Amino acid sequence: MAEVATSARSSATPDQLLVVIDPVARRADGESVRIAKDVLSAGAASTKVCLPDGPEEFARALRRRGSRRPVVVGDDRALLRAVGLLHRQRELAGCSLSVVPVGPVLGLTRALGLPSGAVAAARAVLDGTERRLDLLVDDSDGVVLGAVGIPPVTAPEGTDVGPGAPAHPWLRTCQSLVRTLASSRPARVTAALGAAGTARLRVEVDGVTLVDLDQPVEGVSVMPGAGGVAVVEVRPLSVGAEASPLTASGRTVTVSGAHFRYRADAVVSGPVGTRTWTVREGAWGLTLPTR
Template sequence: MVIDPVARRTDGESVRIAKDVLGAGAGVKLCLPEGPEEFAKALVKRGSRRPVVVGDDRALLRAVAVLHRERALASAVLSVVPVGAAASAVRLARGLGVPAGAVAAARAVLEGTPRRLDLLVDDRDGVVLGDVRIPPVGPQDASAGGAGGERHAWLRTCQSLVRTLGARPSRVVPGGPSRLRVEADGVTLVDLDQPVEGVSVVPGGGGFARVEVHPASVGAEIAPVRARARLVTVSGPDFRYRADAVVTGPVRTRTWQVRPQAWGLTLPG
């Protein structure tokens, strides 16, 4: 059991409960890494033991990334007990089907069933478990309905980026839609001549990703463009994107490929 240091600092009581429940039901080797390097070493040196991560979404993502780099995802099955400072910190784990609460999640580790899940891998070997959002809509805004909610989220994101970047030169222009080329399995869904307000790429199961593009509209609303694809490429002027909990960029092009049933996660039966 690898307990992320952030979890120990933010919610020691939930960590203690998880340890007690798991320790009562199985033999447990406890690892208390102090940082990302020790966290990675604990996973790499796990031997034949089943890895259990106690921590938030970033800890889960870090664990999958480590196993992916070690080319061990095919043989390993991860278990996770979500522990974070707020509900938004464990939104990804909950969305994947992991129960809320330390007791329920720990029992799922002991009694659950391994499930194989699809994964997105980008052209820099980065992994995505949940979704990609362009522009990088925050978790609290991701469920905002309709083009209006996404437009407001886009404006808030750009304003935040301007404050953060300060005087740094950037091609990200606040207050307007992005101009991007979005290709799904080689087919262009939208080109640079059509501004877009948002793009999402989500592992959809069956070896395909669900791609949704929201074109910008003036007056009459334009319906989203949707597709299923194994390979998705986004390119254009410098843009930022959020992959799960991490914002990356600016970049000019990025490609995501679906890896069917690439990783295993223990979920309630």
């Protein structure tokens, strides 16, 4: 892992930054990486730049950050990796994370409100403010920043990860489009897909059953909402007219039944027989542009 330390300089910004540049970002858009590095180095009191070659060096750089504020230059997957590492180290509560989005998968960073350009994003790191965000943590200590989907439907690259809180209208638009397309399928196609793509699951929200094993479902989504609760949507199998989704909010969501796979942000996991997600309110901090 290459490291480049810049000397301290006079600046109105007292931050000392640890800039961790993900290798995928370096390969995907080296020019944006260079611009971000230059802006950060010029604006911070001091910067230390790390160029990890893989996940182990990425983790080592974060562990050795000392008092420096970590800045990840990378895409959604790099952000998820950083949050997951800090969570497992039990250091999320005391760490404010900054991100300059660079790379092929940027749906989550866009939805969180991070600027898309390297210059604007780097300036937001220097001049922005920390916002505490909710987190979903499962019973295997995995973290979710955006959404859990069952079954793990694959979305187009670049939009496969995104927060599901009602504050993001783009998600409601996507959900509406998916439901519209599903309802407009010919009956024979719907029946065929229903036989192969439905599941029988028990979904419990704060101990209350939202749907049980006797009701086939087409899909389940679990997303961080606002105020320390998760937003749950269950789409029952429709016969004829489209069935209305079942929704609920709560701090703990348990899904159980036949072994199922699920998509948590960009990662497909399973099969599992049961999984519980719990909301951690304000569990992680992200530097966002000051409004």
